[in-house]
Amino acid sequence: MSNPFQKTKMVPVPSHSIIPERDLGKAPILECQHLGIEFGGLKAVNDLNLTIGRTEIAGLIGPNGAGKTTVFNLLTKVYHPTHGTILLDGKDTSGKTTEQINKMGIARTFQNIRLFSNLSVEDNVKIGLHNQEVYSTLSGILRLPSYWKKEKEAHERALELLSIFDMQDMAGMKAGSLPYGAQRRLEIVRALATNPKLLLLDEPAAGMNPSETAELMENIVKIRDTFQIAVLLIEHDMNLVMNICEGICVLNFGEVIAKGTAEEIQGNPVVIEAYLGKKKEG
């Protein structure tokens, strides 16, 4: 493959959404139907319909305050939606907690980095492996054989996951002492450790320089290809969004104003208006 960001054609599914052609035969990983939340009288998100294919890299963009992070918080049940349903892998997620949502297969990163900053990089990833490498508290305290076996596995898995971003040498460092870009990458590794089907990335390239961003783009595609998962990302770096996102959804004031491929979004006058404002007459 000469171009690492090769995309497949987007095709309409029975609803008015589009998904990549290669995901056609499979049920979509995520379906939001008329999703909405009101805080008092404010409709932070209103009537959001979103379908994400099983191995799609999708983008959620929009001006500041459009409600993008609120959508992530709805998907992970930090907020409970007041309207609509979220189907994850065909299963209704209403009434679930954040913790259960993670077990069902959504992992996320945060816009303002939320690492376990007093713990080592390796421990951060091992915490991500919490529900993957399971042994009881008692066998942990008594150091029974299952403790040694699972800890060894967790150690190896953690280093393997860190090697995606070439971070295995940082395993012993305190997470809070890492440079900014590395902290963002560690958040992605920690999210991946929970073995998700859908990865939500909240501004993964924020604060990164152009070469770091380029590397991140390659890595997001690599993660999708290796783990065969879907990725939904919020990003202000249009270069990243237009290059790797297959389907893009544009939000403004909590409402979807456009959906489509990168080419369609770039030429859409409504999107341009939302970002830059209306052209003055005359």
Next chain:
Amino acid sequence: MKKMFSNKKTLTNYITYAGVILLFVILQSMSAAGGLSSALKGQLVPVCAYVVMALSLNLTVGVLGELSLGHAGFMSVGAFAGAVAAAALKDVIPAGGLRLLVAMIVGALFAAIAGVIVGVPVLRLRGDYLAIVTLAFGEIIKSIVTNLYVGMDANGLHASFLNPTLHMEGGKIIINGPMGVSGIAKISSFLAGFLLIMVTLVIIFNLVNSRSGRAIMALRDNRIAAESVGINVTKYKLMAFVISAALAGAAGTLFAMGQNTVSASKFDFNTSILVLVFVVLGGLGRMWGSIIAAAALTVLPELLREFSEYRMLIYAIVLILVMLATNNPTFKNFFSKIFKRKGVKNHE
């Protein structure tokens, strides 16, 4: 890099184990050789009890990151439950050591139950509610035990509130309301205290370095992120809190079984704050710090007895100085500079 770090952490743990063993051997041989004054000898068991209290509170405050202001309440539950168990089992288990062990387990169990009762409703909330509720819990336990009468006759145990007669046929009273428990057969020994400290250290160190311990520390560092990676918040908060309460209960039994009499007023708010002072002085999450702080500050008032008039004054000044030395950035920088220079010299 990775190897170094994990070695450093386990190294600190092993040094802590070794330090405790060394101290025990030194003090034990000194007391056998008659090198300890009788006042200090009498302090050995309480010191062990307070060390375990500090370690267990450090699990709640330092590792879980929740503030508990009623840790003496759990000590009280353990002390009286253990005292009743020891008195009731006097004829069944004549051997003092084994009876103490059983009493400690009973004490720990009751304290753990109290921990569940306090923890289940409160740990679901966010913020400083635990501090408020544990503060109240300590006072409630004090009131309950002050009004509690427990006795034993041929028919078994009897308990009642505000009724000293207990409807017993002969028998003897164990907990006598405000007077507490008196005439205790002293079955606690320095050896038992030392063993309890070692068990406590093993439990805490092994917990912290396991899957559950990492989940607990993840909650402390960032609850939202911990939830997002699938950690059950209530379960792990409760686990840390209940283990902490159970260890405090065992410490309470150890303490009570080393005294002639114990009454509920011994385990009041001041005791809770004293234990919190040990933890803060020793450093949050730093177990060896808690051990040293608890041991030193329990013995210090005893050593200052000669200056009885100025005793509390000196005690206060020492507290302030230690607090400054361990937590003030100016002091810290000063010390770290000294140590750095030393380090450079050693390299050359």
